[in-house]
């Protein structure tokens with residue numbers, strides 16, 4: 001039986017990111033992926049939000065994505081929300097289709113030499129006290145210490161683990177198709193009593209290559225859609241189907257909103273769409289899946305290495321479940337704001353007026369972009385549990401951007417006070433110590449200026465685990481809680 005420390009079911013965005021994180025930490029990880037190649041039919045996700053781009057920047061790979069896409073200084077919550085005054089190097093959304101995002105992630109994972117069992121499907125598993133036997137189609141099982149379900153919304157892993165998936169059934173469904181038309185269509189969106197419909201040009205397509213998104217009159221969820229379904233809805237909305245033909249992708253999505261009740265069952269964990277599904281409004285699903293992976297990766301690596309106890313894995317659910325719950329809520333709100341009846345329109349107009357004000361705009365833009373994420377790591381300095389800003393640090397080696405210190409996915413204690421103030425030698429095998437100066441302002445998105453810390457302990461995912469304020473109170477507890485007990489000489 002082949003063996004890996006960690007097996008990931010599914011090599012979509014969440015699975016690829018998690019594999020990269022584990023490989024960086026030196027863990028023997030493999031992906032099992034049903035698709036024979038990384039190719040995706042259809043464009044699916046259209047971009048990356050600020051926090052996801054920052055996360056990729058923390059690993060030194062953001063430019064690979066930025067050079068392939070187009071940036072826009074807004075996020076959408078019902079209306080476009082300006083991001084350009086946010087204190088981040090990436091105060092924009094990157095427009096880039098999922099096909100490209102997956103291709104670039106797969107390239108990075110390939111450089112890290114992660115094996116991918118392609119054209120194979122995980123069909124089930126059996127876990128015992130020491131590991132998991134992962135059953136595959138067309139071959140024998142693989143033994144792993146941990147199995148991670150990154151296998152999408154219909155996750156076999158979630159179902160086989162018996163993890164409940166409570167939430168809301170679909171109230172609206174949309175048809176989406178990429179195809180050719182015979183005559184020039186009405187470009188742009190149209191609103192009617194059924195809902196909103198849109199006809200756009202395909203990315204790098206032919207002059208009459210279209211991408212249509214059509215609201216269906218009645219919710220359809222089960223049956224696979226056909227070209228005939230698309231044609232019928234086009235006729236109903238536009239009085240013509242524009243001679244639509246030669247589809248390359250026809251699919252349906254809904255506003256079903258569900259979330260796994262638990263992200264972990266002993267040695268089996270879930271990430272990405274396997275843990276949460278919702279309408280694609282606001283373009284958040286892929287983004288939070290990648291961020292799940294970055295939250296989980298370093299924790300799992302430490303547990304596999306024996307540096308931290310298994311209980312560290314419970315912080316993954318504690319931190320990430322509330323984030324996806326907010327996303328479910330904001331997608332449900334956005335779908336409701338799109339309803340075509342007069343009362344919903346009145347509500348939507350009121351929300352539009354509110355979002356023209358600075359404070360609501362900043363709050364929601366911070367939430368939608370992921371820059372406002374705040375893990376509950378206790379009370380204290382506003383940086384605690386929030387993303388460490390990418391400040392320019394002056395060090396003995398010259399000026400360095402903070403994010404470059406996270407390229408290897410190792411935690412770092414940045415001492416901004418007297419050099420030699422800290423002794424972290426009992427954690428030296430796990431935690432970097434950097435002495436630095438920073439004389440600029442400390443500013444957080446939607447919060448504004450905060451007082452300068454004298455030291456910060458930053459986890460590999462870029463979130464601040466401890467803040468020093470002239471005293472060292474709580475530092476060894478934080479180091480132990482996040483990175484394991486001190487090594488004795």
Ligand SMILES: Cc1cc2nc3c(=O)[nH]c(=O)nc-3n(C[C@H](O)[C@H](O)[C@H](O)COP(=O)(O)OP(=O)(O)OC[C@H]3O[C@@H](n4cnc5c(N)ncnc54)[C@H](O)[C@@H]3O)c2cc1C
Pocket residue numbers: 009010011012013014015032033034035044045046047098120121122123150151152153156176253271272273274280282283284285286287288289
């Ligand atoms: C129309 C549309 C537009 C969207 N737009 C956006 C957007 O703009 N921004 C955004 O962030 N998100 C968007 N999303 C959501 C985004 O596509 C998903 O959230 C994202 O793909 C989830 O990534 P994942 O890796 O969790 O799962 P998936 O992408 O579903 O990947 C799961 C992988 O697992 C494989 N797999 C499944 N079962 C098995 C098995 N049993 N064994 C082995 N392999 C298996 C699959 O082949 C697949 O490769 C959109 C979705 C849709 C439908």
